[in-house]
Amino acid sequence: MGKIFVLMWLIVLALPVQANWLNDINRKVRSLAPEDAQIAKPPSALELADYPPQYQYERVMAPSHDTPLFVLQAGLEHLDTVVLIHGLGDLASKDWLKVIPALAARYHVVAIDLPGFGLSQGAVFTYSPKEYAKVIEWVIGQYRHSGQVRLVGHSMGAAISLYYASQYPGHIEQLVLVDAAGILDRTAYIKHLSTRDNDQADLPQGIRRVLARVDNFADKMLEKTGTGFDPTRLFSADSSLRNMTIGEQTNMNAALALMEQNFSVLSYSQLPSTHIIWGAQDTVAPLRTAYALQHVLPLSHLHVINDAGHVPMKTHTQVFNSLLLASLQASSTLRPLRTTNLSQRVGRCFQDDQTHFSGQYQQIILNDCKLVRFDNVDTQQLTMNDSILHIVKSRIGKMGQNIAVTRSVITATDTDIVGRMKSDRSRFDFAGVTFYGESPVFVSQASTRLVLSLTRIITPTQSTRLGGSYVLAEQSLESAL
Template sequence: MGKLFALMCLALLMVPAEANWLNDINRKVRSLGAEEAQFATPLSALELADYPAQYQYQRVMVPSHDTPLFVLQAGLEHQDTVVLIHGLGDLASKDWLSVIPALAEKYHVVAIDLPGFGLSQGAVFTYSPKEYAKVIDWVIGQYRHAGQVRLVGHSMGAAISLYYASQYPGRIEQLVLVDAAGILDRTAYIKHLSTRDNDQADLPQGVRRVLARVDNFTDKMLEKTGTGFDPTRIFSSDSSVRNMTIGEQTNMNAALALMEQNFSVLSYQQLPATQIIWGAQDTIAPLRTAYALQHVLPLSQLHVINDAGHVPMKSHPQVFNSLLLTSLQASATAHPLRAANVSQRVGRCFQDDQTHFSGQYQQIILNDCKLVRFDHVDTQQLIMTDSILNMAKSRIGAVGQTMAVTRSVITATDTDIVGRMNSDRSRLDFAGVTFYGESPVFVSQASTRLVLSLTRIITATQSTRLGGSYVLAEQSLESAL
């Protein structure tokens, strides 16, 4: 064999460089290492009973995990490929059956059952975004056509797609996220599940203030558990323990692995143009997640279906399909810069005599206000004492300014904080928040709790991505990292 290889090499050296067949041989040699699909157990008529007959179906083996994978293809005549990734649940790729016909008119569609789900039952491993991303990369390499590749994920599948796009840059031209689950820090998510809507006009203000205090106490207890012992860490620390106990319980295996992934630390600057589609009434993945994602994704556009819940393609199929097709043909643009704040207006609240703020202010002062909301607020200065504030799409502070938050609670989403924020015995829940200024940008003067999701610190010397729960004594946030 060695002599034969030597003779082949000698023969190749003697051939003129311009010979076309030499290039053909080189391409074939390079292709020897490519992993081709090997078929697994054939699909039965019973297994395909719920699927339309006109599509193409295969069950192949994924080489990276030696696991069977169910693959559906439609619109084979088209060059641009759309890959669909489902979420948790027993239906797997069936969740897309109301979507595929509309897509197949313009695109080559590839829908899979993730390993462990649907018709891809087989090998047991940690069903994490990292491992599933390897599977998706193999699928794209194996099934893509000559045109562009667009990746569409729903719920857990959206989170996996987001992780894939961050870890495999340049492999897809567009990303579509539908009601992505598992993105927020787990403490922020649990707090969402326990929170009621107290901003109801038919409730007296005194009642709403009491309810706000009750919810505040509940959140405080939940935040304490976020920094305490977490029994799920037992499974994440030892894969053998996980596989022996919950390995074959696919939904639990995948859900725990999703919770363990810190999406806040991913690099979002290199992601492709992203379209975000969300059901406004989603109780599983709150709309707050969409706004936080939009904050960190440099090229993104958000579409909200007002009456839809967590699975908009089923509850509102026509609206969803129209929106998805439009999104796949759209080009997301960078977020516009906010106008310079030159306002001299001062906003004040004492015991909730003014609860809603919007627009530009030079300064806002809150004292004993439990029902305050900021929507599209731009203020150069914020002073809070004994208050509870919920703000979104806002810019707080200014270069060289220091804001004071004392014995207060802030929930902020899609917000920029400029300058420095001092906290004294306060609690803050930030999702899609960016600190700009000179380090330190956040200083705790006494006992501060922070729950951070998709949060960043950007100074002249550093750019840091943050997520998780923190308890600060007399120290800066940077010193706790």
């Protein structure tokens, strides 16, 4: 029986989408049941048992998807409105219960259960940032007291809030993103889940070099999957297939839809002042995501809670609430420009005899180094051979010059690359990276793999936003777009 089921499932997947017979079956099944008018029943006392009695609660029909929507309001006497968007999980708006009292003392607070979560069970649709943005737009229009609102999102809710703000930038006065999930390219994220921390002083350098090689091999295998067949994309091809199989499994539906959204190609140039709050020990949404977001958001400020994880408003409530209230009042400014690099210093590494670099250099040369890290480095030239390099908050290169990378691996975050990068049998994982120069800015001379998140190319004639996994032979990155 199991083999028959698998065979039937393979046949279903092999059928062309144009036939769309699943849609026909779905419509016929629905037509057999009487169509009752959709109404939103008031939340019961049992449903509200975990909520404080002093707040206002209602369940209304959200016209964007004709689905019940649970809405909590507090601080109704205040003029300025703060809207809270929760992440994945069964608790939904309950995740904010330790935050709402602090906010309600100063603001009108609106917290919702997104459709499919908590007390907003109802219609089944693709729970994507795009669809949820329509719900948020209706909520803001319906419940705000005046003017623009302050939008706060956590985890998946932060990703949804970011998407909404990119589509409706004029509707938001202040944006706060808390441990945003789903922003990095899926391959970059999977690599993060499988990576260990080898930068430990208590491990001998020889052991750390071996572990770095092991992790590098594992990353190479994972990167290959990023450009191969992805079965989750089957659910993107047909909405009826998704709804009939996982539609009512809310967390899976929403998680898959979040993975399908390419946040790298959105425009962030018009976004309002944004504050990013992150738990440094977050294993769900890595801190690297925060640095990458800070790179592309023009007016942003990052607050890191050192010993917090993915849900800082629950584990570090007092610290979180203080940061949130300060963020809602403060504006963000553009990051200062880097000073002119006139350094004549030359940095060298051979077999990890120097592994950490910071400050300004005229040139850095890496040869057979597996443990190298750049922190706030500004170098005019970089030459790499048989090395593994992690770069954070740096500027690499110079206009009119080449950066040579041979049989090496670079992971870069919140970094500017200037001039032209030439790759020979190398691999790159870029998150929050901007290329500046004359096109082409990146040239593969042989066998190059790239994983890109929130990456940009800026030349005198174009500005391109890109993300995803790429395999290059002898060609430029621009030619592969």
